[in-house]
Amino acid sequence: MRFVFGIAAVALAACQSPAVVSAIPGPPPGNTPSPAEVIAASKPEEWRRLDPENTVYMDFPNGRVIIELAPEFAPKHVANIRALSREGYFANGAVTRVQDNFVTQWAQAADPARPPKLGVEKLNAEFTLPRNAPVPFDVLPDPDTFAPEVGFSNGLYAARDGEKVWLAHCYGMVGAGRENDENSGGGTELYTIIGQSPRALDRQLTVLGKVVQGMEILAAFPRGTGDVGFYKTPAEYHRYADMKLAADVPEAQRTNLETMRTDSASFQTLVNGRRWRKDDFYTKPVGRIGLCNITVPVRVVK
Secondary structure, three states: OOOOOOHHHOOOOOOOOOOOOOOOOOOOOOOOOOHHHHHHHOOHHHEEEOOHHHEEEEEEOOEEEEEEEOOOOOHHHHHHHHHHHHHOOOOOOEEEEEEOOOEEEEEOOOOOOOOOOOOOOOOOOOOOEEOOOOOOOEEEOOOOOOOOEEEEEOOEEEEEOOOEEEEOOOOOEEEEOOOOOOOOOOOOOEEEEOOOOOHHHOOOOOEEEEEEEOHHHHOOOOOOOOHHHEOOOHHHOEEOOOEEEHHHOOHHHOOOEEEEOOOOHHHHHHHHHHHOOOOOOOOOOOOOOOHHHOOOOEEEOO
């Protein structure tokens, strides 16, 4: 099944009444620290190891793409991806669509298609959670065009209004492709954002994770020349070996990662340094930062 969605077809959902957020911190004195300097000065407890049960590997000929899943926001989709992975559904899959400044999309890409055995093709959409759901939310005080409040939930870009909380379509976020029926996706086809953040897609598709390593691979494939960036023939596909849970990969073959906690003092220092960036090149600090302009640091650990 070929899932297609486009920018023009998506309507922006109206935001609810604005929430009260904290004041934006003032500029630090002098030049702002670089991310490398903030990372070097951070403490071990300000980092969080990725859970192998919620980490997916896609091994391409030129490197490994690593995705952290978000079971708190899309539990049924994440469980389905685990089941599909463990049954071998994604073996010898392929990137089938690359639309410039929009998405890279991948699927099983088998001919003939192999139907799921343990997983399923379709699930009910998981667009939002109630605002009072037990998920962390580290608020970013800067104004946002698409939501009254934005921030991070376990390192994932997130937004909320007076009633709901959801994951946002920033660079590297991963979602489930679907057709017009909002319940026509399930995780058998996935996409990641490779261009300017199409936040109008928020609450229109199920977002279920984020690429934490390997975006340089997914963003560099040749653009498809078919409709909305699909490749015209299977010969143009870019194959990956499989989509495997890290938990199912021998320890010696794993890539062990940790991500900076977005509730840490070091992360706040990093964000404020980007907000008020001032160095030999950046001489006019802005004093504001957009949610999708923030990169959460990730590093390899022994």
